[in-house]
Amino acid sequence: MAKKAKKRRYSKGAAKRVGRAMKKRKSGTLKSGRSGKKVKSRKQAIAIGLSEARKKGAKVPKKRSKKKSRRA
DSSP: OOOOOOOOOHHHHHHHHHHHHHHHHHTTBBBBBBTBBOOOOOHHHHHHHHHHHHHTOOOOOOOOOOOOOOOO
């Protein structure tokens, strides 16, 4: 049997946005939206890049919903 072609989750444009955000973080010029503080976290830089890509209409999966904590 032939292997099934995998569908691309993120578009090339989204990858470019994330790459650009990572470069900005490395040079120390990436800032968070609301507070305007410098971003030091790698995960936060990726999140900023993906949100920019979403705003521009690139193919990016929807954000995961936050899990609600259960109280006994």
